[in-house]
Amino acid sequence: MDRVKQHLVDHGVKPSIQRMAIMKYLMENRTHPTADMIFNDLYIEIPTLSKTTVYNTLKLLTEHGAVKTIGIDEKNARFDGDMSPHAHFRCKNCGCIYDIPLDQNDKIFIDGIGELTIDEVHLYYKGFCKNCQQNN
Amino acid sequence: MDRVKQHLVDHGVKPSIQRMAIMKYLMENRTHPTADMIFNDLYIEIPTLSKTTVYNTLKLLTEHGAVKTIGIDEKNARFDGDMSPHAHFRCKNCGCIYDIPLDQNDKIFIDGIGELTIDEVHLYYKGFCKNCQQNN
DNA sequence: ATCAAACTTGTAATGATTACAACATAATAA
DNA sequence: TTATTATGTTGTAATCATTACAAGTTTGAT
Numbered sequence: 001m002d003r004v005k006q007h008l009v010d011h012g013v014k015p016s017i018q019r020m021a022i023m024k025y026l027m028e029n030r031t032h033p034t035a036d037m038i039f040n041d042l043y044i045e046i047p048t049l050s051k052t053t054v055y056n057t058l059k060l061l062t063e064h065g066a067v068k069t070i071g072i073d074e075k076n077a078r079f080d081g082d083m084s085p086h087a088h089f090r091c092k093n094c095g096c097i098y099d100i101p102l103d104q105n106d107k108i109f110i111d112g113i114g115e116l117t118i119d120e121v122h123l124y125y126k127g128f129c130k131n132c133q134q135n136n
Numbered sequence: 137m138d139r140v141k142q143h144l145v146d147h148g149v150k151p152s153i154q155r156m157a158i159m160k161y162l163m164e165n166r167t168h169p170t171a172d173m174i175f176n177d178l179y180i181e182i183p184t185l186s187k188t189t190v191y192n193t194l195k196l197l198t199e200h201g202a203v204k205t206i207g208i209d210e211k212n213a214r215f216d217g218d219m220s221p222h223a224h225f226r227c228k229n230c231g232c233i234y235d236i237p238l239d240q241n242d243k244i245f246i247d248g249i250g251e252l253t254i255d256e257v258h259l260y261y262k263g264f265c266k267n268c269q270q271n272n
Numbered sequence: 273a274t275c276a277a278a279c280t281t282g283t284a285a286t287g288a289t290t291a292c293a294a295c296a297t298a299a300t301a302a
Numbered sequence: 303t304t305a306t307t308a309t310g311t312t313g314t315a316a317t318c319a320t321t322a323c324a325a326g327t328t329t330g331a332t
Contacts (some may be wrong), residue, residue: 050311053311074205074207115266116263
């Protein structure tokens with residue numbers, strides 16, 4: 001059974017053509033795409049694809065923990081197929097997004113705080129990338 | 137000169153009735169309100185207030201570092217008048233937002249990573265608050 | 273008081289996301 | 303297989319937070 005299908009099954013998501021295509025896209029493209037980018041790229045291979053399906057599927061995959069929805073971009077949601085703990089950086093000028101590895105010393109990824117249960121941790125850095133330094 | 141006006145001046149923002157009212161609101165209400173909540177509350181005291189002004193002002197204050205715009209809520213932007221370093225928690229059931237103090241050991245608030253300049257750090261926790269534990 | 277710059281306001285777009293109802297596909301039972 | 307039901311997909315039409323824009327108002331300098 002292939003890697004993508006297995007990932008879906010492992011997270012309790014019944015595989016379908018569309019779900020596998022979207023999951024595969026996110027596993028192969030580490031670009032933190034928007035729903036629109038995913039739709040536009042997959043539309044070429046799957047011309048019957050609907051944008052609603054992309055949104056529905058991304059929500060489903062997020063709920064099942066198979067995908068991370070990232071809120072670093074105030075305009076649109078970004079999606080990440082890499083579930084390993086890491087932070088994100090976004091350039092306020094060009095909008096590029098990078099993964100940032102976590103320092104071992106940081107005790108950021110925890111199970112709870114007081115009486116709060118935590119099941120998502122988001123660490124976002126915003127600033128200027130190498131190319132955009134001088135422009136601002 | 138009063139605390140609110142001083143805060144604006146310190147951040148290079150020329151004070152006006154509206155700007156002071158919004159800044160004062162955020163300094164007194166640590167509720168991480170939306171633009172709409174701010175508008176609705178201030179509209180009572182300032183009936184001529186426009187929602188556009190609230191949005192304009194919040195953007196201006198954020199750009200000048202007098203206010204933090206928080207992206208923890210995927211529906212609307214939240215605003216915080218407390219500029220000291222701290223994290224945020226949001227309950228996925230009831231939507232309540234709490235401030236979370238940072239562990240001293242965490243080296244989260246840094247000036248740069250490699251060739252990236254950082255000027256905003258956002259640490260968000262999502263999960264379930266005390267009251268919403270059992271419901272999910 | 274005059275004039276220009278800076279602020280504020282209301283209305284009209286914009287645009288990402290969701291609701292919904294029809295259609296299609298997959299799973300199950302007989 | 304066929305009938306039946308549940309689940310998944312699609313397209314169109316809302317929704318609704320935020321922004322664009324143009325007109326009106328206030329402020330500050332001369």
